[in-house]
Amino acid sequence: MASGTGGATSTTERASDAAGAPRRALAARPIGLAAVGMVLLVAVSLPFAMSNFRLFQFTQVLTYAIALLGLNMLTGYNGQFSLGHGAFYGIGAYTTAIMIDRWDIGYGWTIPVAGIVCLVVGFLFGRPALRLEGLYLALATFSLALAVPQILKYFEHWTGGSQGIVLSKPKAPFGLRLTEDQWLYYLTLAITIVLFVVAWNLLRGRVGRAIVAIRDNHIAAEAMGINSALYKSVVFGVSAAYTGIAGALSAIAIAFVAPDSFNVFLSITLLTGIVIGGFATISGAIYGALFVQFVPNWAQDISKAAPWAIFGVFLIVFMYVMPRGIAGFLHLVWIRLTAPAVSREQGR
Amino acid sequence: MSLFTRFIALLLVGGLAMTAGAGAAAAQTVVGVTATEIKIGNTNPYSGPASAYGTIGKVIGAYFKKVNDEGGVNGRKINYITLDDQYSPPKTVEMVRRLVEQDQVAVLFQTLGTPPNSAIHKYVNQQKVPHLFVATGATKWNDPQNFPWTMGYQPNYQTEGRVYAAYALKHVKDPKVGILYQNDDYGKDYLKGFEDGLGENKKMIVMKQTYEVTDPTIDSQIVNLKNSGANVFFNITTPKFAAQAIKKANEIGWKPLHFLNNVSSSLGTVLKPAGLEASRDLITALYMKEVTDPQWKNDKGFTEWVAFMKKYYPDGALDDQSNAFGYNVAILMTQVLKQAGNDLSRENIMKQAANVKNFELPLLLPGIKVNTSPTDFAPIEQEQLAKFDGEKWALFGETIDAVKK
Numbered sequence: 061m062a063s064g065t066g067g068a069t070s071t072t073e074r075a076s077d078a079a080g081a082p083r084r085a086l087a088a089r090p091i092g093l094a095a096v097g098m099v100l101l102v103a104v105s106l107p108f109a110m111s112n113f114r115l116f117q118f119t120q121v122l123t124y125a126i127a128l129l130g131l132n133m134l135t136g137y138n139g140q141f142s143l144g145h146g147a148f149y150g151i152g153a154y155t156t157a158i159m160i161d162r163w164d165i166g167y168g169w170t171i172p173v174a175g176i177v178c179l180v181v182g183f184l185f186g187r188p189a190l191r192l193e194g195l196y197l198a199l200a201t202f203s204l205a206l207a208v209p210q211i212l213k214y215f216e217h218w219t220g221g222s223q224g225i226v227l228s229k230p231k232a233p234f235g236l237r238l239t240e241d242q243w244l245y246y247l248t249l250a251i252t253i254v255l256f257v258v259a260w261n262l263l264r265g266r267v268g269r270a271i272v273a274i275r276d277n278h279i280a281a282e283a284m285g286i287n288s289a290l291y292k293s294v295v296f297g298v299s300a301a302y303t304g305i306a307g308a309l310s311a312i313a314i315a316f317v318a319p320d321s322f323n324v325f326l327s328i329t330l331l332t333g334i335v336i337g338g339f340a341t342i343s344g345a346i347y348g349a350l351f352v353q354f355v356p357n358w359a360q361d362i363s364k365a366a367p368w369a370i371f372g373v374f375l376i377v378f379m380y381v382m383p384r385g386i387a388g389f390l391h392l393v394w395i396r397l398t399a400p401a402v403s404r405e406q407g408r
Numbered sequence: 409m410s411l412f413t414r415f416i417a418l419l420l421v422g423g424l425a426m427t428a429g430a431g432a433a434a435a436q437t438v439v440g441v442t443a444t445e446i447k448i449g450n451t452n453p454y455s456g457p458a459s460a461y462g463t464i465g466k467v468i469g470a471y472f473k474k475v476n477d478e479g480g481v482n483g484r485k486i487n488y489i490t491l492d493d494q495y496s497p498p499k500t501v502e503m504v505r506r507l508v509e510q511d512q513v514a515v516l517f518q519t520l521g522t523p524p525n526s527a528i529h530k531y532v533n534q535q536k537v538p539h540l541f542v543a544t545g546a547t548k549w550n551d552p553q554n555f556p557w558t559m560g561y562q563p564n565y566q567t568e569g570r571v572y573a574a575y576a577l578k579h580v581k582d583p584k585v586g587i588l589y590q591n592d593d594y595g596k597d598y599l600k601g602f603e604d605g606l607g608e609n610k611k612m613i614v615m616k617q618t619y620e621v622t623d624p625t626i627d628s629q630i631v632n633l634k635n636s637g638a639n640v641f642f643n644i645t646t647p648k649f650a651a652q653a654i655k656k657a658n659e660i661g662w663k664p665l666h667f668l669n670n671v672s673s674s675l676g677t678v679l680k681p682a683g684l685e686a687s688r689d690l691i692t693a694l695y696m697k698e699v700t701d702p703q704w705k706n707d708k709g710f711t712e713w714v715a716f717m718k719k720y721y722p723d724g725a726l727d728d729q730s731n732a733f734g735y736n737v738a739i740l741m742t743q744v745l746k747q748a749g750n751d752l753s754r755e756n757i758m759k760q761a762a763n764v765k766n767f768e769l770p771l772l773l774p775g776i777k778v779n780t781s782p783t784d785f786a787p788i789e790q791e792q793l794a795k796f797d798g799e800k801w802a803l804f805g806e807t808i809d810a811v812k813k
Contacts, residue, residue: 111509111510112509113505113506113509113510116502116505117502120498120502210620210622213591213592221592221593221596222522222523222592222593223522223523223526223593224497224523224526224527226526226527226529226530228530310498314497314498314501314527315501315527315530315531316497316498316501316526316527317497318497318523318526318527319523320495320496320497320523320524321496321497321498321523323456323457323496325456325494325496360491360492364454364490364492367454367455367492368455
């Protein structure tokens with residue numbers, strides 16, 4: 061998940077540093093794996109070093125990371141803009157909440173169901189959205205973000221209306237001696253790892269190349285025999301499924317859902333996350349999640365009067381210093397450190 | 409030394425050590441309190457869709473600053489930590505957990521909004537943190553049996569709805585009621601109170617119309633209500649829509665007995681924009697002094713509040729009722745701390761909050777008092793009806809006590 065895997069650079073850049081690439085790739089592999097191992101080690105040992113409150117925040121970071129990865133697949137890799145992923149987050153959260161609250165189903169089962177529901181909804185929304193490109197698609201998805209909170213209020217019998225649904229936090233199973241927060245953290249971490257591995261496999265291979273090819277030039281992609289329409293709607297579905305699972309996990313961790321939780325602002329926050337983290341990178345989802353979780357809180361600590369102005373300054377500074385997001389920035393640092401001669405030749 | 413005396417000595421030493429240990433432990437359980445300060449936590453929407461309410465959090469901070477400048481409560485300064493939750497329940501959970509687990513506040517006070525408070529309701533009761541005087545008109549905060557750590561503050565919407573129903577039944581011959589309400593929990597709470605108040609006469613309601621907060625106007629709803637032949641109109645709307653409704657009803661010459669919910673009783677933001685003549689004969693139920701109502705111009709409570717605002721919160725608007733609301737409730741909180749004396753354990757703070765007797769607040773209507781008990785977690789339950797005479801809200805009738813029927 062570290063810089064070694066953040067490799068979805070655009071085709072032009074690939075060509076330009078092709079000379080150094082094979083050698084570096086050989087050297088990068090073990091170091092990259094070691095970095096991923098380190099990150100995992102830190103992630104696993106976190107519960108022993110942190111208070112329950114901090115763990116709860118990191119659980120939220122992980123759920124954001126899943127949602128951001130989903131959105132990045134769609135927007136970063138496939139070039140379809142979505143301003144409405146907060147809606148899928150909400151649908152996932154409500155699927156879980158309704159199943160637990162109304163039907164007494166174990167929370168563990170509700171997570172995959174939330175993913176499947178969002179997969180279907182996302183796929184179906186993706187079909188007609190095929191006709192829309194760029195900004196028009198962004199507007200169409202924006203309408204989704206606007207509509208979902210009201211729709212949730214409308215089906216009051218199921219959703220509890222604007223009062224929402226109160227859930228109970230699950231206790232650790234199998235007699236594990238973990239607090240509720242520790243258990244939820246590990247559960248979320250496990251699901252995050254699985255989903256990242258799946259995404260990594262999906263985006264690195266043939267399918268990933270097809271997805272990126274559609275973004276870069278869809279006519280050329282179709283000429284090469286890629287079924288653009290199918291790919292686009294499947295990516296939409298998978299992306300929605302990831303975000304839905306994130307929503308389900310957040311509903312369990314927060315133990316409450318209400319329409320106010322899934323407003324337009326959430327959708328915009330998610331988009332901010334992928335841009336800051338690194339467009340079309342896998343590791344960027346984690347950096348972006350850390351950013352959207354912690355930076356607003358810091359902004360508030362710095363200035364109570366105008367936290368969002370401070371947040372805005374942070375955003376501008378990040379975009380100015382790291383135009384390709386945090387993942388892109390780290391990748392650049394990595395290149396400089398491992399092959400200084402090559403990067404100088406590139407005239408950067 | 410014989411074995412026996414040694415044994416006794418050992419017991420004594422052991423016993424002393426244990427009591428000392430217990431003493432230290434007892435001192436530690438007083439969370440959020442030191443010899444010089446007490447920590448109070450709060451969440452408010454300083455940004456996001458409900459940020460207009462954020463001024464309540466600010467005016468409370470300003471009042472606590474005044475208390476601290478005057479020496480604090482029993483020698484302790486109030487350390488008021490207020491965080492922005494954007495009116496978003498997940499954010500509220502995060503912020504409240506921060507306040508409880510990291511900042512270690514003694515009490516949570518005036519957390520704002522029904523959904524945000526619903527999200528933390530269970531948690532604060534599990535943690536046994538006093539969750540006092542929450543800023544929402546929902547009915548569920550008065551439930552000491554199941555949620556002994558949560559307490560409401562203002563009269564709830566259902567009570568107010570019942571007051572209007574009783575008035576209509578008593579004063580209108582053959583009432584035909586038309587209702588306009590905002591389609592959310594706030595609107596439905598009022599509606600439920602009103603319908604409960606009508607009881608078996610529920611079919612007197614000839615038409616119900618709704619609107620969404622996002623709607624641009626409610627003109628067509630008003631026309632529909634007029635055409636339904638209703639002679640009583642219950643107007644359950646927030647300020648912007650209330651002003652529109654009053655104006656439109658006047659324009660199309662509809663003159664029913666018009667109940668305006670307390671939420672929109674401000675002269676400054678509702679009646680003046682709607683037109684004072686058009687607002688004549690509106691009826692509402694009040695529990696606070698309207699700060700834009702000229703009749704309070706020389707009232708002691710009002711002038712004190714103005715002086716306070718000018719000194720401690722000069723940015724705050726003097727025509728915003730929220731600033732009066734926050735001022736009142738901050739005084740009540742200070743009173744609870746005073747009553748608790750030097751025992752500021754969470755248990756005792758809760759006990760004192762449930763033991764407020766006939767306490768008057770400067771901006772409550774004369775005669776309306778704060779009362780709580782271990783079985784009554786609804787501090788303000790009195791209201792008084794008022795009719796708009798073209799210039800001010802003219803109070804009439806007796807103070808209506810929701811507890812006594």
